[in-house]
Amino acid sequence: MANVHELTENIKRKALELGFARVGVTTADPIEDYEDELCRRHGYDLWNVADPDSKLRKAARPQQKVPGAKSVISLVRAVGRIDYPDELLQHLGRIYLSRSYLPPDETLEGQRVLLFERYLESVGVRSLYDHTNMQLVDRAIAARAGLITYGRNNFAYADELGSFIIFVTIPVDAKLECEVHEPRRGCPDGCRKCIDACPTRAMDDDGALNPTRCVLYSNFSPGERKDPAVTALIGQRVHGCDACQVACPRNAHVLAASKAPDPYLDWLAGAFSLEEMLFCDDAYYEACIRPVAYNYIRDIDIFRQNAAIAMGNSGDASYLPALRRAAAQGSEQVRRFAQIAIERLSGE
Ligand code: B12
Numbered sequence: 143m144a145n146v147h148e149l150t151e152n153i154k155r156k157a158l159e160l161g162f163a164r165v166g167v168t169t170a171d172p173i174e175d176y177e178d179e180l181c182r183r184h185g186y187d188l189w190n191v192a193d194p195d196s197k198l199r200k201a202a203r204p205q206q207k208v209p210g211a212k213s214v215i216s217l218v219r220a221v222g223r224i225d226y227p228d229e230l231l232q233h234l235g236r237i238y239l240s241r242s243y244l245p246p247d248e249t250l251e252g253q254r255v256l257l258f259e260r261y262l263e264s265v266g267v268r269s270l271y272d273h274t275n276m277q278l279v280d281r282a283i284a285a286r287a288g289l290i291t292y293g294r295n296n297f298a299y300a301d302e303l304g305s306f307i308i309f310v311t312i313p314v315d316a317k318l319e320c321e322v323h324e325p326r327r328g329c330p331d332g333c334r335k336c337i338d339a340c341p342t343r344a345m346d347d348d349g350a351l352n353p354t355r356c357v358l359y360s361n362f363s364p365g366e367r368k369d370p371a372v373t374a375l376i377g378q379r380v381h382g383c384d385a386c387q388v389a390c391p392r393n394a395h396v397l398a399a400s401k402a403p404d405p406y407l408d409w410l411a412g413a414f415s416l417e418e419m420l421f422c423d424d425a426y427y428e429a430c431i432r433p434v435a436y437n438y439i440r441d442i443d444i445f446r447q448n449a450a451i452a453m454g455n456s457g458d459a460s461y462l463p464a465l466r467r468a469a470a471q472g473s474e475q476v477r478r479f480a481q482i483a484i485e486r487l488s489g490e
């Protein structure tokens with residue numbers, strides 16, 4: 143039987159063998175200061191954070207949220223070296239195009255997580271990971287495990303991988319060899335390029351994010367909750383935004399490095415268009431939308447609304463015939479956003 147040190151080292155080696163770029167192990171103790179910070183920031187009341195038992199607050203208390211958790215394994219997938227086609231990047235964020243965020247079990251990335259859990263089981267460690275829901279606060283756990291520093295833009299940076307990293311955070315029932323590091327920020331003095339690059343001005347002067355102004359929040363909100371002051375600023379983004387990462391000097395080397403092609407994304411670049419999304423049916427959703435945008439939006443109508451908003455923001459009058467058709471035949475919310483887009487494009 144391996145001792146705790148050997149067991150931990152074997153688990154870390156297996157994670158690297160399975161394609162995770164970084165792996166760390168930390169305690170299941172509560173994350174200090176996180177809940178205070180959450181309550182101090184604007185816009186987080188939508189997660190009901192005044193309630194100590196609310197989802198986000200409990201996510202900072204691993205032992206309480208996940209009964210039986212004794213250690214937490216932080217796994218990092220690196221997604222910055224994929225050759226994302228520009229046609230897709232203007233509409234979708236890299237994290238979603240990489241298909242790595244909370245990956246469903248039946249996907250390749252989901253299988254990677256399952257293989258890791260199978261290994262844990264084979265060495266007598268039980269994974270308590272929730273495959274479908276937000277469970278623990280990924281970045282704070284990774285910071286405590288010593289894997290990342292923060293950026294002013296709230297992102298977690300893993301030295302040469304930059305911020306183009308995604309976490310899988312696995313609480314386990316065994317006491318492994320844990321590391322505990324102090325969180326810190328790694329930005330050069332005086333830099334605020336991320337804050338200035340944000341299209342919706344979602345961050346204050348120190349970078350604290352107001353989530354209700356972040357593009358992704360607008361994207362996944364149903365029509366009646368979309369804030370017109372934000373939708374007018376999101377450009378042609380229909381699912382996610384990378385502006386505050388792309389502007390960051392800490393990512394310049396990742397963006398400049400050579401990339402590996404992703405054949406599915408190359409195919410998708412030819413098949414994806416705002417017009418197809420505006421009239422999206424089940425077949426198009428399954429082939430072109432769900433594979434890269436499975437996380438947040440379950441209602442296809444929200445994608446149709448997002449397509450109408452993006453067309454309206456484009457300044458491209460060639461979208462007008464499609465928008466007129468949607469304004470005549472879409473659902474109430476699609477008609478509403480198509481009408482707004484028509485007014486913007488025709489200068490009415
Ligand atoms: C809720 C949520 C959202 C919300 C709110 C985002 C937010 N920043 O809070 C919305 C829907 C808006 C959102 C948007 C996005 N998200 Co999101 N989201 C989450 C989720 C579920 C929780 C985040 C959270 O805890 N927020 C609460 C705030 C208070 O925590 P925080 O942002 O980490 O802030 C901490 C830092 O600012 C830190 N900090 C900063 N500087 C310093 C300095 C010091 C000294 C210290 C001590 C601390 C510190 O202190 C804060 C509190 O601990 C996580 C997944 C998870 N399970 O953790 C993903 C996650 C944060 N999202 C992720 C991504 C990629 C995105 C988007 C880029 C998606 C997109 N392309 O559009 C945007 C980016 C927004 C942004 N600038 O952060 C990734 C980030 C990966 C990374 N490298 O950091 C995560 C980790 C998912 C994952 N598994 O990888 N998201």
Ligand code: SF4
Pocket residue numbers: 339340341342343344345351355356357358383384385386387
């Ligand atoms: S992800 Fe986009 S909208 Fe959100 S804070 Fe960053 S730049 Fe702003």
Ligand code: SF4
Pocket residue numbers: 293294295328329330333334335336337389390391392
């Ligand atoms: S743009 Fe500047 S301030 Fe913002 S995260 Fe990058 S280095 Fe930090």
